[in-house]
Amino acid sequence: MISVVPPDWRFMFVGTHQSVRSVGRSYATKHQQAVGKLDLLILPAPWEIDSKEKVHRVLTDVRFYDEFLPGVEWLLKYEYDSILCANSATSLNEWLDWDWAGAPRTVDDRFSGNGGLSIRRVSTIRRVLKFQERYNDTAPEDEWFGTRVWVLPGAKVASGKEGQLAVEDQYIPNAMGFHVRDGGNGIVDSVWKDPGQRKAIFDYCPELSLIMDMKLERERCAGDNLDGTVEEKHEGAGEGN
Template sequence: MSKLALLIEARPSPHIVPLVLHMMSVVPRDWRFLMIGSQQSVGLVARAHAIQHQQKRGKIDFQIIPSLLVTQDEDHVSRLLTDPKFYESLPGVEWMLRYESDSILCANSPKGLDEFLDSDWTSLGSIDITHLSGSGGLSLRRISAIRRILSFQQRTNNSEPEDEWFMKRLRILPGRAIVPGPSKPGLVSDHEQLVKPMGYHVPLDGDLLDSPLWRDAESRQNILDYCPELSMILDMKLERERCPPEMKQDWAFKA
């Protein structure tokens, strides 16, 4: 059974190339990579010499979806990931790491990705009745469990995000194993600090990070010391752009 790291990104963001190369360096060697995107985003990444080298080695493949526009809403991605035909195009793949342009794995993590292969879904999220976020932006998924759900369930377009949709059904599926969060260390740290997390998911380049943890300069620096590559996906500021020291809430990031 093969393992696949999947990135779906239509925007030609300049940090995608270093992000993909970093992810290749921190996951086990037997993981392959697939980027699905627009003509612009795939063209940007595929032109990089380091990426071309990895493509020749069979490490990464690309797929262009014409309907995946730069301005496409998130529901288009949810439709793709809840379409049984999509998984038919991934024969032999049993584990899928889904990451986005605003998520990253930390090289300093004491845990390895393969340590979570016993679960069907590993990510940040609560599986109680009130909150069913699957934090799909950085999640490890067992494809056989996904296929089982899609064999008898169909998602309604323009409804809840695909990760929440899957999590609700995985929760009640007999014999399923889910590693949620943030109550226990796991794959993702999303708005909450976990003890040496495997990675971080910071939606919209960190613009949605409004917790006291991220507002506190010392806590934020501790996170960046542990996971310096996090700065790759954050909308950071230069030192000279820092807020005045008398401000109670220090939002500026060192660069």
């Protein structure tokens, strides 16, 4: 991700003691820290992020932005199952006139803001949090913000495929990035079922192999074909599809 985004963007890894310790061992991590591109943050008590609900609570609490992101105006949030594509001709800086953009769930999604890979304007988030408070154990943070950001006067929010930053449930060619949900265990047929489209996706964004469960060639089951067909062998006859 660091190699793809514009050089003036900085990165913050927010994690638990265990995850920060694990990530911090990497030489590449230490290098990015040394050159000022990456910060590792362990949220102090009483903050907790060991469940999805607790992450939702953090991201809908204005104190998180005040205490840990002072002076930040745009936030690119991405989860472990997201990737930006180096072949994309679109720069992240081209999204700075949007208040929120992500991935649509349907073709005519009113708020295309799935938060797995999304850009948010922090001042817009603050506008919402000044007069709204999320109740615990309710909607996920991206859906919660969506119902509110979408109706803010003057806010520019992605809707349908207009302003689609990433591919998740709706395919667009040459996307800036992909969110594949749970390492590929939650992918949808409309994006991934067609063999030709699937090949085009991997040719365009080979970085997807970093975040998706992939089989080595020697691990493929007998009869597997890349084109999605099934091989059959009949006694006394040649092989056919």
